[in-house]
Amino acid sequence: MAVQTLDISPVGRVEGDLDVRVDIDNGVVVNAWTQAELFRGLEIILRDKDPQAGLVVTPRACGICGASHLTCAAWALDTAWQTEVPRNAILARNLGQIVESLQSNPRYFYGLYAIDLTNKKYRNSKFYEEAVKRFAPFTGRSYEIGVTISGKPVEIYALLGGQWPHSSYMVPGGVMCAPTLADITRAWSILEYFKNNWLEPVWLGCSLERYEEIKTYEDFLAWLDESPAHANSDLGFYWRMGLDIGLDKYGGGVGKYVSWGYLPHEDKYQKPTIEGRNAAVIMKSGVYDSKTDRHVLMTQDKVRENTVHAWYEEGSTDVHPFDRVTRPIQKNNTDFSGKYTWDTAVLHSEFGRLEAGPFARQLIAGGKHGESWQHYDGLILDMFKKMGGPSLHLRQIARMHETVKLYRQAERCLREFRLNEPWYIKPKEKDGRGWGATEAIRGALCHWIEIKDGKIKNYQIIAPTTWNVGPRDAQGNRGPIEEALIGAPIADPTDPVEVGHVARSFDSCLVCTVHAHDAKTGKELARFRTA
Secondary structure (H helix, E strand, O other): OOOEEEEEEOOOOOOOOEEEEEEEEOOEEEEEEEEEOOOOOHHHHHOOOOHHHHHHHHHHHOOOOHHHHHHHHHHHHHHHHOOOOOHHHHHHHHHHHHHHHHHHHHHHHHHHHHHHHHOHHHOOOOOHHHHHHHHOOOOOHHHHHHHHHOOOOHHHHHHHHOOOOOOOOEEOOEEOOOOOHHHHHHHHHHHHHHHHHHHHHHHHOOOHHHHOOOOOHHHHHHHHHHOHHHHOOHHHHHHHHHHHOOOOOOOOOOOEEEEOOEEEOOOOOOOOOOOOOHHHEEEOOEEEEOOOOEEEOOOHHHEEEEOOOEOEOOOOOOEOHHHOOOOEOOOOOOOOOOOOEOOOEEEEOOOEOOEEOHHHHHHHHOOOOOOOOOOOOOHHHHHHHHOOOOOHHHHHHHHHHHHHHHHHHHHHHHHHOOOOOOOEOOOOOOOEEEEEEEEEOOEEEEEEEEEEOOEEEEEEEEOHHHHHHOOOOOOOOOOHHHHHHOOOEOOOOOOOHHHHHHHHHOOOOOOOEEEEEEOOOOOEEEEEEOO
């Protein structure tokens, strides 16, 4: 049978334009290309602007993770200006980012990902009827609860920043808020509402304390069998259905992972520097190479971007972001053997292509590298090894597993505030270079800034989607999603839900209508709503 080429445009359900091309041979994906169709040009917009313009512009890079961009923009200026940041301000920044991530997890799982479990492909699964009752868009029992509850955590963000999204309350030297005792009390009640109405009764089927006792793969399986409430929770149900329909068999990817680490400690990073960050974050940074079972710290000097397959004027050389100038080309014709995307190929100078995201964070959390006081959690790494490596199924488990840890860190921030202490220390502006990094819910995010003569000379952003959706590099190595698509079984080319499974497991920024066509004939195979 001849190789069939499908162009799927766009693939997702929310924002940004991602197209995917796959070659299918005997019902299996044998080649893949990911194509970012939207050019934003934030780096060009910020050029020659006031250094603090990034605090206003970059949170609008995304409507769902603006806090992470604001975090990076603020820390980049802090390192450039060598500011002092009060402990209250560090906690307030962390809390804003945490609650934004907490809203994203149920919204992503129910609104973007679990919908696919109701696809007709799975109608012969013993779990299918229950999946429709839980996860069908708009009418599913869990869908309604999960999507509704997702709006609660960002009410805490609004207490800090006055609004969500697109607040700019984080500034170099601190934050532009001073919560009262009433604000903190309100925030506690919002957190507990989230826990009592979804996290414990719907997602886990148990208390946070019981779930936190799970340390190994065997512990998880024992927990699953311990009680019908566990097995029939949305976590337990998804685990069982995912295995039944084979989601653990494909979607692995490049097998190497990156995290910048996040949540600077309020007493260890008050005078931030680029070099001092790794030893001052609660969730440690790292690169994990599963082929050698090796963990190392991640440092910004190892990052490179390559544009040989992207619509930019730069050449084929791997360039550090401080040395890159964004020059888009005017005629962005698609050539899958040449330039075919607005995304760049991001790589580590030693490890090459890396996957970013919650899966990466959890694999790195299982490493023994870093400082002894930093967070350690070996569960997902243990599952990874005992289940035979990566899959799109385990990628979901890792993301939702993180929800409990984020919740605990939000509690910690609220406990640690000292309301009568400073929230802001005015910095002294000067020229220089700065770098700010964090972990957005989708993965590794960082901003580089260079200030000259009081203006932004250069601004560069590498987002999680840049890592994951990037095209082939100069050596022809596929990007993480491109590689993850290889081996995906396609049961029906007119409804390639498996491609959606893989792409959406990375939670790239996507949109809402999908159609597929055969690239060789131009014939449209299907057009359908995905939400």
